[in-house]
Amino acid sequence: MAGRIQALLDATGKPQTPPADSGLKPSTIQNILNERSRRPQPENVALVAKYLGTTVAYLETGDENTKVSPLEGENTNVRMVKQLNSDKNSLTIDVPVLGVSAVSTGDEFLFTGERIDYVRRPERAKHMQRLYAFFVAKDNMYPRFDIGELIYVNPDIPPSVGDDIVIELAPEDSKSTGPNVSYLKRLKRRTPEGLVVEQFNPHSEVSVPIARVICIHRVMTIKDLLGV
Known part of the structure; x- marks a missing residue:
């Protein structure tokens, strides 16, 4: 901002x-x-x-x-x-806030598997059954997203080029027993080999092999949620 x-x-x-x-x-x-x-x-x-x-x-x-x-x-x-400023009591509080853990190095983070809270469901999201939210743990997407900012994510809407995304990746070593890691990025383009994603702080683009991609979820915008 x-x-x-x-x-x-x-x-x-x-x-x-x-x-x-x-x-x-x-x-x-x-x-x-x-x-x-x-x-x-x-x-x-x-x-x-x-x-x-x-x-x-x-x-x-x-x-x-x-x-x-x-x-x-x-x-x-x-x-x-x-x-x-509308009557908040008219909105159901049923969107789960998922816990995340920031990894000490790099821009990746881990979902802890816990539901740490529930937040209000915006009116236009009432039919988004798997909508979830989490607090941003890294500053690699600043000024688009601040650390501590709550964002809503919908795993059921396929992201388009230009959308902000949460991307979950398997470990680089296929034999590793370590956890999958997640990133908050912007989808820059698709290639035959995978995806190119972008971050802003510092600005960089990274190619991600499709073999490592577990899932890609679309970050919802204010327009998506409020219709403005």
């Missing part, structure tokens, strides 16, 4: 300290850019989007299809805030 905000500030020439009539505190944008506010409040994200003439969905996901004009962005943001 921070990278997209900075790019929009540069493009629009607007200052990091917004005017009083924006509804934002003078330090709100600076705190996001300086990572003092790694998980800003939804209402602040909506106000930042309005100030920069874009949408909450674009700031959250980077989806260029949601990077709209100021007027359209304002309407979308109002709709987004209404959904986020």
Whole structure:
């Protein structure tokens, strides 16, 4: 999010300290850019989007299809805030949060096999039977995802090129008895030999042999879950 905000500030020439009539505190944008506010409040994200003439969905996901004009962005943001502030009691709390363990080196992590919590099921996800969530354990996809950010994943929607994914891989040594490892990446392209995946921090692309791929699950976007 921070990278997209900075790019929009540069493009629009607007200052990091917004005017009083924006509804934002003078330090709100600076705190996001300086990572003092790694998980800003939804209402602040909506106000930042309005100030920069874009949408909450674009700031959250980077989806260029949601990077709209100021007027359209304002309407979308109002709709987004209404959904986020709607009666939470109307949403069932049945999406399992899976436990993960960060490996000390590299960008891989392990699913522990535990269900550590349950979170609310967004309205548009009510028919996604195997939907699950987990807290991001690594910063290799920053600024797309922050450490500690909760993301929803649907194993039943085949990912397309450009989608963010959770990919589970078998050990490189086929004789190894070690656990499978998982990665949070973006699907860059498919090849006859396997997949090419991308990360942002630091930026790199890696080829993954198809023989090692156990499963690929699609990370759901704000648009997928809320319809904005």
